[in-house]
Amino acid sequence: xxxxxxxxxxxxxxxxxxxxxxxxxxxxxxxxxxxxxxxxxxxxxxxxxxxxxxxxxxxxxxxxxxxxxxxxxxxxxxxxxxxxxxxxxxxxxxxxxxxxxxxxxxxxxxxxxxxxxxxxxxxxxxxxxxxxxxxxxxxxxxxxxxxxxxxxxxxxxxxxxxxxxxxxxxxxxxxxxxxxx
Numbered sequence: 001x002x003x004x005x006x007x008x009x010x011x012x013x014x015x016x017x018x019x020x021x022x023x024x025x026x027x028x029x030x031x032x033x034x035x036x037x038x039x040x041x042x043x044x045x046x047x048x049x050x051x052x053x054x055x056x057x058x059x060x061x062x063x064x065x066x067x068x069x070x071x072x073x074x075x076x077x078x079x080x081x082x083x084x085x086x087x088x089x090x091x092x093x094x095x096x097x098x099x100x101x102x103x104x105x106x107x108x109x110x111x112x113x114x115x116x117x118x119x120x121x122x123x124x125x126x127x128x129x130x131x132x133x134x135x136x137x138x139x140x141x142x143x144x145x146x147x148x149x150x151x152x153x154x155x156x157x158x159x160x161x162x163x164x165x166x167x168x169x170x171x172x173x174x175x176x177x178x179x180x181x
Contacts, residue, residue: 034149035142036071039127042140042151043101044083045166048123057084061099063115064091065107067129093118101125104138112136123161134176139163143174152176 043058057079062068066089076085088099093115096102102124104115109130116137119126126139133141134154139161141152152174158165 031149032067032069033071035129036068036075038142038149038151039068039072039101039103040075040079040085042127042169043085043125045169046101046125047164047166048100048125049162057081057086058100059086059088059098060101060103061088061090061096062103062105063093063096063108063111064105066103066105096124097122099124101127104128104130104133106130112138121161123163125158125161125163140173150174 039060043060060072060076062072066072072087076087079085088095090096093111096115096119100123102115102119104112104126106129108115112128112130112133113136116126120137126133126137127142128138128140129142130136130138131141131143134152134157137157139154139157141154143150143152151172153165153170154176155165155170156177
């Protein structure tokens with residue numbers, strides 16, 4: 001009887017194992033999609049100085065390896081003409097110039113000071129999931145808190161580059177105004 005029970009448990013385990021793997025993949029895809037949607041909305045709820053060409057849409061550049069999978073490309077493809085988003089993937093810092101927004105993934109944390117230095121003085125919205133990004137010179141930091149995605153906005157850094165963030169977006173964020181550490 002114990003042998004039969006063991007066989008049934010083993011069979012159930014083998015049958016459920018692929019489902020657990022798929023569930024894990026689904027969670028990763030869901031996280032990628034959520035991050036991509038946040039980044040898209042950060043851009044849509046921001047305004048740049050009038051010198052930027054709004055008719056051409058917005059250009060988001062992503063430095064190095066990113067956490068989006070294909071989610072961000074899918075959102076960009078479906079974006080309406082009035083809010084068109086173009087995505088550019090950059091292997092190096094000079095490629096980021098001319099962007100409206102830049103996403104700096106956690107994998108690029110070691111080059112963060114050089115990246116932010118290169119973008120300083122330009123109206124480029126900087127977004128990252130690097131811990132303490134908003135207090136290290138960045139503008140919008142994605143934060144995972146209690147298994148939920150949150151974000152922090154450093155208004156001092158945003159205002160310095162003359163970018164305006166919608167009050168609707170600020171309402172849902174943790175607003176900080178700290179100088180670079």
